[in-house]
Amino acid sequence: ARGVTVHLADHDPDRASTAAALGAGTDEAPAGPVDLAVVAVPPAHVARTLADAMRRGLARGYIDVASVKGGPRRELEALGCDLAPYIGTHPMAGKEKSGPLAASADLFEGRPWVLTPTRDSDTEVFNLALELIALCRAVPVVMDADGHDRAVALVSHTPQLVSSMVAARLEEADETAVRLCGQGIRDVTRIAASDPRMWVEILSANPGPVADVLSGLAADLEETVQALRALQSGDEAKRRGGADGIEDVLRRGNTGRERVPGKHGSAPAAYEVVAVLISDQPGQLARIFADAGHAGVNIEDVRIEHATGQQAGLVQLMVEPASADTLARTLVERGWSLRR
Numbered sequence: 001a002r003g004v005t006v007h008l009a010d011h012d013p014d015r016a017s018t019a020a021a022l023g024a025g026t027d028e029a030p031a032g033p034v035d036l037a038v039v040a041v042p043p044a045h046v047a048r049t050l051a052d053a054m055r056r057g058l059a060r061g062y063i064d065v066a067s068v069k070g071g072p073r074r075e076l077e078a079l080g081c082d083l084a085p086y087i088g089t090h091p092m093a094g095k096e097k098s099g100p101l102a103a104s105a106d107l108f109e110g111r112p113w114v115l116t117p118t119r120d121s122d123t124e125v126f127n128l129a130l131e132l133i134a135l136c137r138a139v140p141v142v143m144d145a146d147g148h149d150r151a152v153a154l155v156s157h158t159p160q161l162v163s164s165m166v167a168a169r170l171e172e173a174d175e176t177a178v179r180l181c182g183q184g185i186r187d188v189t190r191i192a193a194s195d196p197r198m199w200v201e202i203l204s205a206n207p208g209p210v211a212d213v214l215s216g217l218a219a220d221l222e223e224t225v226q227a228l229r230a231l232q233s234g235d236e237a238k239r240r241g242g243a244d245g246i247e248d249v250l251r252r253g254n255t256g257r258e259r260v261p262g263k264h265g266s267a268p269a270a271y272e273v274v275a276v277l278i279s280d281q282p283g284q285l286a287r288i289f290a291d292a293g294h295a296g297v298n299i300e301d302v303r304i305e306h307a308t309g310q311q312a313g314l315v316q317l318m319v320e321p322a323s324a325d326t327l328a329r330t331l332v333e334r335g336w337s338l339r340r
């Protein structure tokens with residue numbers, strides 16, 4: 001969308017070709033070295049993938065986007081690589097789903113994107129990374145790698161574990177309780193759907209800082225349990241103490257929540273949704289994408305809703321409002337049923 005040629009490579013070629021079909025770039029290899037190589041593989045593979053790319057002279061500059069920064073840098077150093085053309089980065093935006101079908105063009109808009117240059121980093125690579133961040137309309141934040149890892153222990157890694165632990169309460173819960181799930185639990189547990197293998201890698205690269213935050217949380221949990229037990233007491237003074245304890249934790253939560261910044265940049269473009277009914281058969285998604293391509297319409301985001309207990313689903317295609325009518329008309333002409 002910003003006129004940059006993007007070459008995609010993945011050790012699973014189907015993933016690269018799906019991303020290319022969605023408009024992310026080309027899965028053909030570049031003819032020579034590119035400006036910037038962006039390594040977006042699971043954290044445990046980052047250093048080896050970077051070292052391999054550097055050995056092959058794939059680019060002038062190299063960055064990675066892994067969720068942890070200290071470990072990959074130290075591994076790269078241990079592999080004997082020249083660290084000058086490398087800068088570790090981390091965009092603070094993502095989804096609980098992985099793979100190219102979960103991608104969206106505006107994911108990074110207005111989000112912080114951390115850069116961890118050192119004194120030895122090549123200025124030209126730093127500028128290339130800044131240019132990429134600007135093109136994605138994210139907000140650059142410079143930090144040192146270990147400071148970054150301590151910060152994300154608090155704002156990303158602990159929330160992931162807490163969300164998973166709350167969701168894990170539902171594993172054995174009675175069906176009558178589960179049926180009552182409303183928006184509150186949906187908000188708290190969205191990221192509990194994340195890929196466990198990816199998160200084991202992230203947490204394995206940042207165990208100390210996450211354990212420190214969790215032990216503070218454990219102390220709060222213990223006090224909250226005591227306060228709730230006091231609320232069950234027959235003694236009026238104990239009950240009052242319990243209510244004060246609970247109010248204290250809720251008020252501290254209000255104060256903490258107020259510190260969560262809004263998006264820095266403009267809100268992402270408002271897309272129009274064209275919803276297409278599909279049956280659970282192989283190749284349906286590929287046909288819809290091909291038909292959208294035929295209409296000359298760019299798909300900005302995709303969501304798939306499976307109907308419970310039925311072999312059918314709803315594919316929500318997010319497109320620029322000006323393209324929605326063209327897309328809808330083409331899809332109907334090609335035999336699809338729409339829900340708008």
Ligand SMILES: NC(=O)c1ccc[n+]([C@@H]2O[C@H](COP(=O)([O-])OP(=O)(O)OC[C@H]3O[C@@H](n4cnc5c(N)ncnc54)[C@H](O)[C@@H]3O)[C@@H](O)[C@H]2O)c1
Binds near residue numbers: 042066
């Ligand atoms: N998902 C998020 O929310 C999020 C946000 C910010 C940063 N990150 C970081 O981005 C990176 C990728 O995460 P993702 O969510 O995009 O995962 P993903 O599973 O969608 O993508 C990872 C891709 O790497 C490929 N891969 C694995 N090993 C490889 C190798 N050795 N060589 C080449 N390709 C290889 C996989 O086939 C896969 O397509 C991770 O380091 C993660 O920490 C993720």
Ligand SMILES: O=C(O)C(=O)C[C@]1(C(=O)O)C=C[C@@H](O)C=C1
Binds near residue numbers: 092094095096
């Ligand atoms: O919102 C989500 O689903 C995320 O995966 C986001 C999130 C986060 O914690 O903010 C998760 C891990 C990444 O390293 C960066 C972003």
